[in-house]
Amino acid sequence: MERTQPRAVRNREAPLQVTLALATLLASLGTSIANIALPTLADAFSAPFSQVQAVVVVYLVTLTISAVIAGRLGDRYGLKPMLVTGLSVFTVASLLCAVAPNLPLLIGARAIQGGGAAFLMTLALALMRQTASEARVGRAMGLLGTVSALGTALGPALGGLLIPVMGWRSIFWVQVPLALLALVLTLTTLPADTGKKMAPSIGLWSSVNWTLASNLLTNIVVAAVMMTTLVIGPFFLGISLGLTPTQVGFVMAVGPVISIFSGVPSGRLVDAWGSGRMLLVSLGLLAIGALLLAFLPTAIGVTGYVLSLIALTPGYQLFQSANNTAALRDVTNDWRGMVSGLLGLSRNIGLITGASLMGAVFTFGVGSDPLEHATASEIASGMQLTFLLAGGMMLVAFGMTFGHHNFTKRLRSPS
CATH class of the missing domain: 1.20.1250.20 (MFS general substrate transporter like domains)
Incomplete structure (x- = not known):
């Protein structure tokens, strides 16, 4: 049975x-x-x-x-x-x-x-x-x-x-x-x-405390970092590495392909090991991937770029599974639609932030406007600055999540 x-x-x-x-x-x-x-x-x-x-x-x-x-x-x-x-x-x-x-x-x-x-x-x-x-x-x-x-x-x-x-x-x-x-x-x-x-008569924040706020804030930061790869990648690959548009397209497709094959396995890991633990693992992978993007592509070219995505992209899929599971875990049926909407809203805010603010950091690092006229070394400098910042953001998110995770465990453990 x-x-x-x-x-x-x-x-x-x-x-x-x-x-x-x-x-x-x-x-x-x-x-x-x-x-x-x-x-x-x-x-x-x-x-x-x-x-x-x-x-x-x-x-x-x-x-x-x-x-x-x-x-x-x-x-x-x-x-x-x-x-x-x-x-x-x-x-x-x-x-x-x-x-x-x-x-x-x-x-x-x-x-x-x-x-x-x-x-x-x-x-x-x-x-x-x-x-x-x-x-x-x-x-x-x-x-x-x-x-x-x-x-x-x-x-x-x-x-x-x-x-x-x-x-x-x-x-x-x-x-x-x-x-x-x-x-x-x-x-x-x-x-x-x-x-x-x-x-419902009970308020959303009374229902889930501030755990949801942590999930939403982290969702914004992670989405911003992922959008940064889509905004900066074509400039680096095309100008700094000298790839053709077709070659740039193939390299940029590596991330979505990895995402397609890593989504369900990521969910299995969340079911097996718990959303809290996998959330920390995912943020660690995202931090590693972002920091690798700051150094490996400028050192060894396309191979370094792809290797960085191999760390970054599964980390993102694992984060999506773990964060969505954690955010909706303690939410009653009366609020699941609202929380799902907030998750989508925070993700889109992160995408906009990545495209605008992180794009501005990249432009500042390059030091040349328009970007199409920048040299290969200037593009590489902008790439390094932007992903050093992205890696730092991921480390901060990891630290905040780690602290919140331990605090929550102490609250739930019997005294």
């Missing part, structure tokens, strides 16, 4: 997890697939790059703004009904993007699509935690990390195949049947909510 029960649990959870993984995949695919179409859109609408860039930016902005709102609505009216609503909005918005006759309407449709994507990402996370058995929460979180990385990596590749053959509208048409499939699966596989939920 003990041997058949886990298999029965897995068989019951599998369709639910596939559905929620598809919802997460759609949201991340919507984030990345439009990037590769920007030159085509500039030509199609005879618009400058600064205007067509809004097609990408407005999606991220509405996704960020709507994350907490989506979570709160899910807590109040039910996670499944609000996920169905989000998928419906995402489907209609994808259709509107595909038929948009001009750039302003395309940007407006993308804003709506980003709002729908916020429901997909936030409520899929909350539902994954709610439906996964306690022994498999880490693996469930790791699966979401895997499909999120897969969507991010798949977007440019899929767009690159579709646009030359079918035009820019095809990148939005392809999302319509995928969204409809996710909608059907959500309606048929997810269990029905018990009904509308009124706002």
Whole structure:
């Protein structure tokens, strides 16, 4: 009986997890697939790059703004009904993007699509935690990390195949049947909510104390460091190492590929060893990876860059599984949507911070503006300064988490 029960649990959870993984995949695919179409859109609408860039930016902005709102609505009216609503909005918005006759309407449709994507990402996370058995929460979180990385990596590749053959509208048409499939699966596989939920009487912070604040702050710092690699990597690889754009693309793809294959194993480690312990391990790996990026690539070139990513990227996937599990561990069902929204919000704040503030540190380290005119040695100097700072940030996050972890253990241990 003990041997058949886990298999029965897995068989019951599998369709639910596939559905929620598809919802997460759609949201991340919507984030990345439009990037590769920007030159085509500039030509199609005879618009400058600064205007067509809004097609990408407005999606991220509405996704960020709507994350907490989506979570709160899910807590109040039910996670499944609000996920169905989000998928419906995402489907209609994808259709509107595909038929948009001009750039302003395309940007407006993308804003709506980003709002729908916020429901997909936030409520899929909350539902994954709610439906996964306690022994498999880490693996469930790791699966979401895997499909999120897969969507991010798949977007440019899929767009690159579709646009030359079918035009820019095809990148939005392809999302319509995928969204409809996710909608059907959500309606048929997810269990029905018990009904509308009124706002809980107990406050969120009273429910989870300040543990959640630590998870959210660390989430911001880690996301900022990961975005730094995406912003600085192309400059270093292209200017300092002299790689061609195609070669830069292949090297930059190493991180997403590692993420795809390390997500579920990371979740297994969290289930086996606990989220607190794995959170410390992940931050240690992130610190090592960031510090390696400060020295190895300038010393041994592309090999050093790839070796640094081999330490950094699994650390990030392990962090996602451990941090999401820890943040949602002691949260009641009435607040899981809200906390999932806060996790998404903190991650997006970190991404924006990495792109802006860490990018400014890089520019300062290079000492030349515009960056395209900088020498190889100047780019290398900026790279070292930025990732020394990133490594220091990770060490501080490790120290804070270690102290909080020990403090929590003392509180929970019998006196």
